[in-house]
Amino acid sequence: MRRDNQSSVSKFLLLRLPIQPEQQGMYYALFLGMYLTTVLGNLLIILLIRLDSRLHTPMYFFLSHLALTDISFSSVTAPKMLMNMLTHTQSISYAGCISQDFFFLLFGGLDSFLLTSMAYDRYVAICHPLHYTRIMSQNLCFLLVVVSWVLSFANALLHTLLLARLSFLRGNTLPHFFCDLSALLKLSSSDTTVNQLAILIVGSVVITLPFICILVSYGHIGATILRKPSIKGICKALSTCGSHLSVVSLYYGAIIGLYFVPSSGNTNDKDVIVSVLYCLVTHMLNPFIYSLRNRDMKGALRNILSRTKNSM
Helix, strand or coil: CCCCCCCCEEEEEECCCCCCCCHHHHHHHHHHHHHHHHHHHHHHCCCCCCCCHHCCCCHHHHHHHHHHHHHHHHHHHHHHHHHHHHCCEEEHHHHHHHHHHHHHHHHHHHHHHHHHHHHHHHHHHHHCHHHHHHHHHHHHHHEEEEEEEHHHHHHHHHHHHHHHHCCCCCCCEEECCCHHHHHHHHCCCCCHHHHHHHHHHHHHHHHHHHHHHHHHHHHHHHHHHHHCCCHHHHHHHHHHHHHHHHHHHHHHHHHHHHHHHCCCCHHHHHHHHHHHHHHHHHHHHHHHHHHCCCCCHHHHHHHHHHHHHCCC
């Protein structure tokens, strides 16, 4: 079915961030710095894991994929937002909007599944240390990543196909800085019951179920530590799980704040601000969390710097 029979719009207008015109330059520099930090920081994580053989373990295998996903996720929204701020334009084509929504859902779901895989890895490492090598085999790690990609792709494709069948006769102005699915559904003049049902059912698989799995994993980890409490055991658990828990808290905290916490006052402004936190700040902080709280990553960075210095 042709798209022009379904929608009368060829482009959407993205309302800018709730920023005063005289502050545009300052915020542009801030967001550009955050985006570059996200890209370079996560590239550094991938490079360190690639170059240091001591980091060729299941946990860092998942971390390298998470870092790549963070770069991709931020790149879905940030470049377009920065370009609009620089050129003072607000438009995005219909195809560009649908594509942006697809990749936003793809990498958002992939983040969720990779964090779950990392939680399972920590559960096996602490609760079944003697069987860790056998359970977390290379084949299982590869399978978990492939399944994460397949499920995320299926989720994004389903929502995108359902979105493409909607009409937008009420207007083409989105009160957001990117093509957010919920904003598009509110703008649509078609019946969105099927879309809402898909969000409820599939969202449970992509967001809620992984979150429950993470909670269960850490519940078992906590119970294992409490069975034989010791300062050494607690310190070891914190050193291996602290970084992951921090990232999980940031990721799901932003999602809960954006989609589950009712807001009073200016709802659109709140949604936009939390979306910036979800799209930029969370993924920018991940490299700092894993580099500052992780001795292996700090050791790998020192080795690379030392090797570079000696070769000069």
